Amino acid sequence: MKFIRYAAFLLVASLLGLLLSCAARSGYRLPVAHPQIFELGEKREFCTKCHGYNKKPIDFERYNHTALFTESHRLVAYQDEGVCSICHAQSFCNNCHATRVELKPSLQDETGNYRRIQHRGDYLARHRIEGRIDPSSCFRCHGSPKSSKTCQSCHG
Amino acid sequence: MPLQLGRIAYVLFSLGLILLTSSVAPASEFRVVSDTILRTFERDAGNGKKLKAFPAYEYLQLDYGSLRDNGLSLHAYGWERVNLRDNYNKDDSEGELLYAYLQYVPPSRNYQVRAGRQYIFEGVARDSIDGIYGKAFLLPSVNVAAYAGYPTALESTDGLSGDLIYGGKITHSRPDLYDVGISYKYIANKDSRDEETLGSDLSVLFPRNVSLFGHSAYNLVNSGWGEHSYELRLPRGQFEVRPFFQHFRYDDYFNSRSNSANPFRFLQGTGNAMTVVGTEAYYYPAENWEFALRIKNYDYDKRFGTSQFYTLLTIWKWKILSEVGAELGRMQGHEAENRYFLTRGYVYWNLAKGFVTSDVMYVNYDEAIYKKNGALFASIGGGSKFFNDTLSVKLSFDYSNDAYFDEDFRTMLKISYLLDKTFTSRPKKD
Numbered sequence: 001m002k003f004i005r006y007a008a009f010l011l012v013a014s015l016l017g018l019l020l021s022c023a024a025r026s027g028y029r030l031p032v033a034h035p036q037i038f039e040l041g042e043k044r045e046f047c048t049k050c051h052g053y054n055k056k057p058i059d060f061e062r063y064n065h066t067a068l069f070t071e072s073h074r075l076v077a078y079q080d081e082g083v084c085s086i087c088h089a090q091s092f093c094n095n096c097h098a099t100r101v102e103l104k105p106s107l108q109d110e111t112g113n114y115r116r117i118q119h120r121g122d123y124l125a126r127h128r129i130e131g132r133i134d135p136s137s138c139f140r141c142h143g144s145p146k147s148s149k150t151c152q153s154c155h156g
Numbered sequence: 157m158p159l160q161l162g163r164i165a166y167v168l169f170s171l172g173l174i175l176l177t178s179s180v181a182p183a184s185e186f187r188v189v190s191d192t193i194l195r196t197f198e199r200d201a202g203n204g205k206k207l208k209a210f211p212a213y214e215y216l217q218l219d220y221g222s223l224r225d226n227g228l229s230l231h232a233y234g235w236e237r238v239n240l241r242d243n244y245n246k247d248d249s250e251g252e253l254l255y256a257y258l259q260y261v262p263p264s265r266n267y268q269v270r271a272g273r274q275y276i277f278e279g280v281a282r283d284s285i286d287g288i289y290g291k292a293f294l295l296p297s298v299n300v301a302a303y304a305g306y307p308t309a310l311e312s313t314d315g316l317s318g319d320l321i322y323g324g325k326i327t328h329s330r331p332d333l334y335d336v337g338i339s340y341k342y343i344a345n346k347d348s349r350d351e352e353t354l355g356s357d358l359s360v361l362f363p364r365n366v367s368l369f370g371h372s373a374y375n376l377v378n379s380g381w382g383e384h385s386y387e388l389r390l391p392r393g394q395f396e397v398r399p400f401f402q403h404f405r406y407d408d409y410f411n412s413r414s415n416s417a418n419p420f421r422f423l424q425g426t427g428n429a430m431t432v433v434g435t436e437a438y439y440y441p442a443e444n445w446e447f448a449l450r451i452k453n454y455d456y457d458k459r460f461g462t463s464q465f466y467t468l469l470t471i472w473k474w475k476i477l478s479e480v481g482a483e484l485g486r487m488q489g490h491e492a493e494n495r496y497f498l499t500r501g502y503v504y505w506n507l508a509k510g511f512v513t514s515d516v517m518y519v520n521y522d523e524a525i526y527k528k529n530g531a532l533f534a535s536i537g538g539g540s541k542f543f544n545d546t547l548s549v550k551l552s553f554d555y556s557n558d559a560y561f562d563e564d565f566r567t568m569l570k571i572s573y574l575l576d577k578t579f580t581s582r583p584k585k586d
Binding site: 027028029030031032033036042043053055056057058059061062066067068072074075076077078079080081082084089090091093094097098099100101102103107108110111113114116120121122124125126128129130131132133134135136138139140142143144145146147148151152155156 | 189191193195213215217219222223224225226231233235237250252254255261264265266274275277278279282283284291293295296297308309310311312313327329331332335337357359361365367369370371383385387389391398402404409410411414415416417418419420423430432436438446448450454460463465467469471476477479481483487489493494495496500502503504511513514515517519521525526528531533535537538539550552554556558559560561568570
């Protein structure tokens, strides 16, 4: 019964949202895609370089790609994934966040050394230590039956 | 498992659908991004023999429709691996369709709908689904997202019959003040409730540009908090300090049901909890210099004593995309088996028609792993772009000597191709 209740609630909420959205004409809406700018290229970028430090309509400062951004972007991404998707297609996120990928992210972009991508070098050995110290960080990307296939040859 | 016929049919159906409706969009764009990766390496067969491996990967992304503006669009991405003339993983191939969905965004951009296989990032949901997703703005400051479908991660556990995922998120935002979001997710496998989570996301902007970010997740199956993660950002001129706090209760964060996986299943019954307190700190003395520091302290209710992790990173840039970086790290586990030193240096030099790059990493373990006290990894690579940057070729050579790979040499060639065409349906004006 609880299941039906939740499902009904969500269905109604979604339909209501879609209907009312027609009336919600005001307010800033994110663009579908970032304009093509040659300089953006592949490098790690600070959004404030162009967008400045104004907090409206978006607080771009929070999305600055710092040197440790690869490991610590999740809290800002949780706020609104839509901002990330202006510049990054799902395929970019799927390097790590995916149901099933075989090549580790650092191999998919082996020459992208400036990105400080996870699992570089001896990580197969080092993951024994980091997995014991903080298994929560492994679980986020390897926690499902399909995404853990790379773990199963040793862990069963 | 190779791509299934059903999935291919699904993609073709979607492609056909969008071709039929393409006349709606004034300008349709067709984009193909292809990454072909060829790797060579050797593996020890255990009997003194070496096996040569030559796997080839293809990562293919297709996008069609209104890609830069509102309208209808199709997006698909997947990968496939085959082994070429090797005797390692013989007759084995793998692949996965990671997403294939139709998206519609109206001119007002007041809502967005997607149908098909897609990855959902909404609060507590970081899941791939075969289903529908919608996001709508109820009011200028309130938006609601909802999704429902099959959880693709459960495909391998007795098929998809009786499987279900649904959930959503409601967010109230004041861009210069705060964002507050409440999210919900339900996953069932064979009609059995595997996961039900309620989550909250928070960001608050205080005076002097200070901000707070947070995420909490409540496990409705066990009735307990699984995670609290909060981070404060304190920018001050060229400095920024980001202290953070994270708390995970293993019984409520991990899962032992069919939607979990073996390395993590046993953690749920341990009754352990982990608290991580630490900070990141950044210093930018000039536009071309970056210093980053991360300190973490791990504390546990059960098992292990406290552990610490330190990382210091320095980057110097001399061109837009040319930089040198150096990193020092120390994992100071409570037991010797959980301690190591890490040093890493890299250079990335962007040239007129390409780049060269190199990376060297040395890790020293306090307690040997498989009789190895340390690990050395070195990589050198380079690449170039051709035909107005639509074709790029990257080549890299790697060397590893560590607990798992003894004197290991690997080669990798990556060929990336981008096709981007715009089709205009409106007649051109004279």
